[in-house]
Amino acid sequence: MTYPEYLKHAWSLYYKAVDAEGETRKYYLQQAKNVLGNVPSGYENRDELLSRINSML
Secondary structure: OOHHHHHHHHHHHHHHHHHOOHHHHHHHHHHHHHHHOOOOOOOOOHHHHHHHHHHHO
8 A cells, every 4th residue: 555545544544433432433543543653754644643543542
């Protein structure tokens, strides 16, 4: 996968987490965070998404 594909997938997981509750929300947030581990810091809006995820965890 390319960095843009990883980012797209991570955003998709993030939005699923926003619509979910409880453990399901936590699961999607953790999965999105794991996917972002494949994208270098400073790349496009990766850091913004990571900040959003961390604030929800």
